[in-house]
Amino acid sequence: MEVIYVNKSNRHTFLAANEPSVIALGFFDGVHLGHQQVIKEAKKIADEKQLQLACMSFFPHPKEVLKRDKKKIQYLMPMIVKQRILKSLGVKKFYIVQFDQDFASLTPEQFVQNYLLDFEVKYAVAGFDFNYGQFGKGNMNRIKEDSKGLIEGIKVEKVEFGGEKISSTLIRKLISSGKMDIVHRYLGEHYHIQGKIFSTKNSVEVVASPYYLLPPPGVYEVTVSKGDEIDNQVVLVTQETPKIIFSAHNNRLLADQEDIHIGWIKRLSPGMFTILEEQPSLSQEA
Ligand SMILES: Cc1cc2nc3c(=O)[nH]c(=O)nc-3n(C[C@H](O)[C@H](O)[C@H](O)COP(=O)(O)O)c2cc1C
Numbered sequence: 001m002e003v004i005y006v007n008k009s010n011r012h013t014f015l016a017a018n019e020p021s022v023i024a025l026g027f028f029d030g031v032h033l034g035h036q037q038v039i040k041e042a043k044k045i046a047d048e049k050q051l052q053l054a055c056m057s058f059f060p061h062p063k064e065v066l067k068r069d070k071k072k073i074q075y076l077m078p079m080i081v082k083q084r085i086l087k088s089l090g091v092k093k094f095y096i097v098q099f100d101q102d103f104a105s106l107t108p109e110q111f112v113q114n115y116l117l118d119f120e121v122k123y124a125v126a127g128f129d130f131n132y133g134q135f136g137k138g139n140m141n142r143i144k145e146d147s148k149g150l151i152e153g154i155k156v157e158k159v160e161f162g163g164e165k166i167s168s169t170l171i172r173k174l175i176s177s178g179k180m181d182i183v184h185r186y187l188g189e190h191y192h193i194q195g196k197i198f199s200t201k202n203s204v205e206v207v208a209s210p211y212y213l214l215p216p217p218g219v220y221e222v223t224v225s226k227g228d229e230i231d232n233q234v235v236l237v238t239q240e241t242p243k244i245i246f247s248a249h250n251n252r253l254l255a256d257q258e259d260i261h262i263g264w265i266k267r268l269s270p271g272m273f274t275i276l277e278e279q280p281s282l283s284q285e286a
């Protein structure tokens, strides 16, 4: 998969290399089940029409640029992980467009001309609530008109769970309140983060890669994995930093400086030590 960072100054340099494509549009933080439906639909059309499958996302998140309070979004994953997942879903070209005030001020017609038609897009696929152009005025019902009939817009219906729209915002809220045991119903799998192990004689800690939202302090059941190796563990997330501390030290997956994945299964306790003290592995260490 080719990854292309686009902004208003370099936009023209990519135009000659573009080929007719089907494009999936949106931010796609977490690539949850709603997002996967959008990409699947785009892939189906790309396969049928024998066109390239592309995806266009934006950075930073439009809400970080447009919201008056400019609150930082706590992302569910770094861009590099999003790229890996999109590639696994069959995306061949991934455009990441710089989202700034100038870009946000493009009219819907300008966005469609400069970023879709000029990029040889033939079919645009997005969810029922995707908006584009100044004030978010453009939507999937008018993309054909905005492209003078040259782009077919495909609107994906709402993917829900329990009567609620699956969204990155909802998943962030679930993680922030420690509801790790239900996140997979929205995400399609348990929430995962990547990090590096820092191991000393007395403690094993993980420092998460930047751009991951971490669950709140408490004790959690997790999986730890590296390549095909996977193990169940109990960790403590502390308030400060926040740090992730393992209860078991004697595991080869937890060797110093190893890069590992943590899958968050369930919060066992919001308290700090109540459950950890009952873990045999920890009492042996003590
Ligand atoms: C060219 C362009 C301009 C936009 N301008 C605005 C805007 O002025 N106001 C707004 O609320 N959203 C604007 N949006 C953001 C969209 O509402 C939406 O948040 C964004 O495209 C990400 O879509 P998603 O959250 O559905 O993935 C704009 C989007 C695009 C592509």
Ligand SMILES: Nc1ncnc2c1ncn2[C@@H]1O[C@H](COP(=O)(O)OP(=O)(O)OP(=O)(O)O)[C@@H](O)[C@H]1O
Binding pocket: 025, 026, 027, 028, 029, 033, 034, 035, 037, 038, 125, 126, 127, 128, 129, 130, 156, 157, 158, 159, 160, 165, 166, 167, 168, 169, 170
């Ligand atoms: N539940 C859903 N059902 C169908 N389409 C969806 C769903 N969630 C998102 N989409 C579509 O996926 C693309 C990416 O969406 P976006 O990144 O805005 O997701 P989101 O989960 O709504 O994000 P946020 O909660 O941060 O606003 C857009 O085209 C959007 O319309």
